[in-house]
Amino acid sequence: MMTMKRLISIIICISLTLTLCSCGRGLKRFEKSFLDVFDTASTVIAYDTDAQSFEKHYTVFHNMLMRYHNLFDIYASHDGMVSLKDVNERAARAPVKVDASLFRLLAYGKEVYTLTNGAVNICMGSVLAVWHTYREEGTRLPDEALLREAAKHCDIDDMILDSENATVFFKDSEMSLDVGAIAKGYAAQQMMKIAGERFGWDSMLLNLGGNISTSGLKPDGTKWNVQIENPRGGAALDTLSVTDTAVVTSGDYQRYYEVNGKRYCHIIDPQTLLPAEHFTSVSIICEDAALADALSTALFILPLDEGKKIADRLGVKAVWADKNGAVTKM
Numbered sequence: 001m002m003t004m005k006r007l008i009s010i011i012i013c014i015s016l017t018l019t020l021c022s023c024g025r026g027l028k029r030f031e032k033s034f035l036d037v038f039d040t041a042s043t044v045i046a047y048d049t050d051a052q053s054f055e056k057h058y059t060v061f062h063n064m065l066m067r068y069h070n071l072f073d074i075y076a077s078h079d080g081m082v083s084l085k086d087v088n089e090r091a092a093r094a095p096v097k098v099d100a101s102l103f104r105l106l107a108y109g110k111e112v113y114t115l116t117n118g119a120v121n122i123c124m125g126s127v128l129a130v131w132h133t134y135r136e137e138g139t140r141l142p143d144e145a146l147l148r149e150a151a152k153h154c155d156i157d158d159m160i161l162d163s164e165n166a167t168v169f170f171k172d173s174e175m176s177l178d179v180g181a182i183a184k185g186y187a188a189q190q191m192m193k194i195a196g197e198r199f200g201w202d203s204m205l206l207n208l209g210g211n212i213s214t215s216g217l218k219p220d221g222t223k224w225n226v227q228i229e230n231p232r233g234g235a236a237l238d239t240l241s242v243t244d245t246a247v248v249t250s251g252d253y254q255r256y257y258e259v260n261g262k263r264y265c266h267i268i269d270p271q272t273l274l275p276a277e278h279f280t281s282v283s284i285i286c287e288d289a290a291l292a293d294a295l296s297t298a299l300f301i302l303p304l305d306e307g308k309k310i311a312d313r314l315g316v317k318a319v320w321a322d323k324n325g326a327v328t329k330m
Helices: 050-073 084-092 102-113 124-139 144-153 183-197 289-301 304-314
Strands: 030-035 040-048 159-162 165-172 205-208 213-217 223-227 238-243 247-251 256-259 262-265 279-286 317-322 327-328
Touching: 030 050, 040 050, 040 183, 040 223, 050 102, 050 183, 124 144, 124 256, 165 304, 165 327, 183 205, 183 213, 183 247, 183 289, 183 304, 213 223, 223 247, 238 317, 279 289, 279 304, 279 327, 289 304, 289 317, 304 317
Parallel strands: none
Antiparallel strands: 030 040, 040 205, 159 165, 205 213, 213 247, 223 238, 247 279, 256 262, 279 317, 317 327
């Protein structure tokens, strides 16, 4: 079984030089990789004036990104804040006041539910927790009855958000939230904006475990080159030249386990309550990293025709790879 912490081969390869170089306008290319945010291998590349300036900016950047990680954490509480774990434990007893960033993420989760026709539901924590337990055990599948019982507690209308008081309340005492389908993209979108405004990182790339966001042109005037990997190896599915664009992939090769020789991925279809099986990977290319993250999950779950309709309606580009090796682009 492959866990996110062991992820060494990133879903999407960055076709970039890995050495520090000097470029136009006196800016230099710097890169940092880290493993402590969102349980995945991540990298930030930015052009800054010198190493000291970059290190100073990077420290603040990483701390701010870690704060998002802690806020959205469903497994641990953290000092000085209300994490999603705290919300899951307390919100059925009384409204829980949360940080503005977490509140906005949950509100966005409701929007995403509508945009994806229910394919992405942040209120599926009860079902996803069952699959997480069995995936960690790694030897068998959960009983259908267990999944059906858990699914009784996933009605998104039972999550009550009070924007005036920034509180969250659960009408269902057994409801729990899991924002794994939207958290990285949402955090990336916010961090790209912050980096430009606060650090002057007008030319940068952030890779959160395959959720890639880019901004600006490199100092030599060129765009960022990003490859969409073939989930089963071989030639890349596509090579993109982008700027101010996010490229996000969902696939069956990040977190999965095998039972009787069959692979079961971590992306669960809310209709069947089983791992989605239409594709090996789906990539979304658009300006909004939060939207790209949500849609990569949704279109991985949905049949091709339905996914095409959503992509067309929202004006995003997509690349599907199915289990027979066929690739569809739009």
